[in-house]
Amino acid sequence: MKALCWTGINKLTVENVDEPTILNPSDAIVKVTLSASCGSDLHLLGGYVPGMRAGDILGHEFMGEIVAVGSGVQQRQVGDRVVVCSFLSCGSCWYCLNDLTSLCDNTNPHPGLGEGLFGASTGGCFGYSQITGGFAGSHAEYIRVPHIDTGAFLIPDGVTDEQAVFASDAVPTGWMGADLGGVKPGDVVAVWGAGGVGQMAARAAMLLGAEKVIVIDRLPERLEQVRTVIGAETLDYSDGHVMAELRERTGGRGPDVAIEAVGMEAHSERPDYLYDKVKTALKLETDRPTAVREAIMAARKGGSVFVLGVFGGFVDKFPLGAVMNKGLTLRSGQQHGHRYIPMLLERIAAGEIETGHLATHVMPLAEAPRGYEMFKTKEDGCVRAVFRP
């Protein structure tokens, strides 16, 4: 079958690879219908996430049809049209039973890597380096899905492929940022990043009752989507003065909840961006936390900050003094999608959450390297390149 493989830093190739087989009783094989690029893939592509191996198949956000199931599968069956959560959940460990599914104890075959880097291992994730288990990704014709009963969700009739695919990752990730960030009715929420996850975080905040939601970015086409599709306010950071603008729009307080949806390759007009660029080039820092710093400094006293963006290592000049002296609550995490996806699919079906507009460029898998280049450079207003194997 055809699959998109990472072959080195900034190198992608569509290769002929073996088809997956069922290895465990809980497994299923899914014929991929759509598989989306994700901003976090760019960290893999650029070599910022350790543990990538040439030949790894990328892709973690996908939907498709089940074509085979293992002997232990009970809930799902061949022919089901499903969206699959990007993280794996065994459904049995303490973390899974407490809705912290991306922290699953039992789905990562490489626990020593995460324990060495982070002190503990995450659960497994499709197509996201050996650190999250080294599972083959979804930019392929077929994919093996362990624990299909817990990780695959039936797509309601009337929800299109282009809408459903983002329920795999972007929608639950954004919802988690607003939910676990503590958004409540009457809040003012600021979201850094107007990509798919940032837009979904903004929409989630609105549905959870926020009175005002402000999304910060510099790309006009994305800010336009925020205004016209999501219905939130926008702030173009290339105009400068983000801090002052946020204070002006929040009655001098700052946002109650600050959600960072940018990650380790943040861009900024501020001097600390250049500082981080130099330090990462010299191997003295692995990630650029520019947006995280700004979110912490902008949040109101006693507010909360949720880090949705992916980080893989160590950052410098972290404003811990602001966290402490302003009494902030800081939370983060990979997405615990299993707790949200059924509810989110219902909201998508009901028209409460629009997602299809994110798929600005739908193309055959054979064109995936070109799609990633467009996605990376934001060419032609690309918000997400989505591949149809």
Next chain:
Amino acid sequence: MVNKTAAGIVAGGAVAAIAAVVIRRTAGGGQGSPGHGARWRVVTINLEAADVLPGGILPPPLAELEELIEVRTSPAPGGRGTELAARALPLPDASGDDLPGLIRRALRESKQLLETGELPTNEPQPEGHRPKTPAGLLVDAVTRRSPEEGVL
């Protein structure tokens, strides 16, 4: 665009960092380190003790080490199940060089089998061409060792 040189340096550094961290016996339990043989390695299993050691019988991965280790269980706080602990017996010449690693693997696999009935795996699976570059071989090596390494 990401600067390729800079990204390459970062990636290379990160891979090296993984190797250093993973290969090093981070829990201080390497053979010959202070306290070797005395440190318990523990996993928490979301089951009652009677289901973890039914009739006092060790789960298969630990049973393979039965003559080299001692095992104990205790209730986990907060209703989180059972803490299953193992450590090497102080037997001369009995353990080889990597008994701590074997104990880590056996504890993890015991937990996985007891909680889910299967071991997580991705071998064999589809993959593209895997060139034998130094960085690639390093990733292969630390990945292969990872079930027996870490802070457990």
